Amino acid sequence: METFSFLAVANILYVESPAGVGFSYSNTTADYDTTGDSRTAKDSYVFLINWFSRFSRFKDSDFYIAGESYAGFYIPELAQLIVHKNLHALPSSKIQLKGVMVSTTLPTRIYEYHLSHALISDSTYQGLIMNCVDLKFEFPKFAKKATEETGSINMYDLYSDKCDLNSSIESRRGVIDNCEKLYVNSYPKVQAIMHVKKTPYPWALCRLVFSSMCNIHSLCFGVCVGY
Numbered sequence: 001m002e003t004f005s006f007l008a009v010a011n012i013l014y015v016e017s018p019a020g021v022g023f024s025y026s027n028t029t030a031d032y033d034t035t036g037d038s039r040t041a042k043d044s045y046v047f048l049i050n051w052f053s054r055f056s057r058f059k060d061s062d063f064y065i066a067g068e069s070y071a072g073f074y075i076p077e078l079a080q081l082i083v084h085k086n087l088h089a090l091p092s093s094k095i096q097l098k099g100v101m102v103s104t105t106l107p108t109r110i111y112e113y114h115l116s117h118a119l120i121s122d123s124t125y126q127g128l129i130m131n132c133v134d135l136k137f138e139f140p141k142f143a144k145k146a147t148e149e150t151g152s153i154n155m156y157d158l159y160s161d162k163c164d165l166n167s168s169i170e171s172r173r174g175v176i177d178n179c180e181k182l183y184v185n186s187y188p189k190v191q192a193i194m195h196v197k198k199t200p201y202p203w204a205l206c207r208l209v210f211s212s213m214c215n216i217h218s219l220c221f222g223v224c225v226g227y
Contacts, residue, residue, distance in 0.1 A: 017044055017074075023196040041077040045085065048095060059092070066101040075100050110155065111146060117158060120149045154178055 016024035018040045020032055031039075052059040065075050079100045086094045115125045127142035154160055163179040 015044070015047060019043065023191065023194060025197055037073050037077050040074060041081045044074075044078050045081050048082075049093065052095065060096060062098040063096045064099050064101065065097070068103040072102045075102050114146065114150060114155070119153065119158075120146045124149060 016022040018035045019026040020035060026032065065079055067075050079097060082095050082097045086097070111120065111125055111128050114120045115122070124142055124145050128139065128146060131139040131142060152162070157178075160178055165179055
């Protein structure tokens with residue numbers, strides 16, 4: 001922990017959402033057809049209610065939701081759902097939501113950053129901005145074009161070296177490992193410990209899938225279904 005942290009101890013529980021991202025899955029295939037921000041909020045709420053029910057000693061604790069990036073969409077929707085449900089819930093079933101915190105949520109910033117580093121063309125940038133603001137569904141086409149123009153450069157670490165499998169993992173510590181996607185799926189023991197079920201699709205570090213179920217916020221952010 002940090003020397004001046006406001007926490008003395010922290011426990012972390014990772015919940016993959018929506019179902020289908022990472023190694024998560026749904027036993028009902030039709031669930032993937034309704035993937036979206038609203039469904040994710042509902043699933044997260046059900047998880048929280050069941051978690052607080054199982055660990056009841058925490059149900060009266062103050063509850064805060066914080067996140068960055070696409071959580072800028074997930075968090076407000078979940079918070080709104082909690083507030084709505086609390087209005088009709090029994091006192092013992094209320095989630096003690098006290099506040100939310102989001103950071104770096106503006107979707108177009110990443111494209112501004114790419115434009116400023118000459119990674120995408122002016123025309124592609126204008127296409128992204130105009131179609132996002134005007135709520136037009138040409139956005140996926142320009143998002144795909146931006147990806148093609150950027151190439152294999154790591155969008156989160158523009159100046160990092162390209163993947164070099166001959167270098168040791170130790171030499172890459174402290175920076176983004178651009179080789180990660182080549183070997184992270186080859187940990188059968190880790191997957192077994194996590195009770196990972198074999199999915200009908202290959203695992204990928206990130207996959208953009210645009211579908212009719214995406215809302216405009218998802219489209220403007222450049223990602224919809226992450227499975």
